[in-house]
Amino acid sequence: MQKYKHILLDREDAAQKLRDVIPMQKLKEEAWNIVAVSKGGLELASFIKGKLKNNLQILFLEAIVAPNNAECEVARVSETEEIVLNEELINAFEIQYDYIYGEAHRKHEEDILSYIYKYRKGKPFPFMQNEVVLLVDEGSETGSKFMTALKTILAQKPKAVYIATPVLPSDVLELLETFVDDIFFLYDIDDYVETALYYENLETMDDEKIEEILSKDLKDNR
Structure with a gap:
């Protein structure tokens, strides 16, 4: 456990490192839909996206x-x-x-x-039929968020589904691998404790921050 404590500075640091393992050119060329599965995952996803024009969404769970x-x-x-x-x-x-x-x-x-x-503003989650989807979260303690998101997305018959997360338990990695086309991660940990342990700074996402990210994404893609 101590080996991985504070292995990441914050979500921005995690995103920059994930960008080295995610095929960013493919993400851009194939117009992957970036879908956060938590509020913290939304900030991480926004850093992964950067200035790209990919659609950024949050799936509420x-x-x-x-x-x-x-x-x-x-x-x-x-x-x-x-x-x-x-x-x-x-x-x-x-x-x-x-x-x-x-x-x-x-x-x-x-x-x-x-x-x-x-x-x-009351709009439903966009339909992902024949789309390529990248599910993102800041970590995964049990895999329940990703599994629920996968059940939701796969029911819409997407073209492909990927997962990106900086840290996750080894057994959750094995579970998720059977449902997706690929998983992009930094560390799979045998004795996973809780996601916050692996970040030096993991700020709580407030309403203002969430609205700022979503409104900026909408503005950037106009």
Whole structure:
């Protein structure tokens, strides 16, 4: 664990290093859609994109936690209401599926729809049929964000899907590799703890920062 502690300075540093492993010329020529799967991932994605004209989006996801443990994520839902379940935890805690689907609907109605109206002025996530998609996040502790995003994107029949993330657990890397065309990463870590540990500075993304990135991207692509 100590070997990788603060291995990255911040999201900008991580992005610059990822640009060395992502085929940036191919990304530009094939007009890949860059899709962040978290708010922190959005800032990282904006640094990866730089001055390129590729479309930058954020796919909104929300965690569903165990009834009596707010720290235990048992499922995740996307803005298109695709759900990925952690069957092992659901069975271990004897959680009813009615609870999972009820919480997924509530999270979508109360949280995700508010994000869509706040940050995207009510516009739905663009359809990715026959498109090339690069999913981006600042790290991946369990793979649930990427798996939920993948379920959402693959249902739209894209041409290809890639993942870019600076750090992720070795077992999550093996899992994700079976679903995507390629994964661009810097470090796969056996004893992964939490994403923040691997950054010296990982600032919380506030509303103003998110709106700034999305509005700048819209302006740059006009």
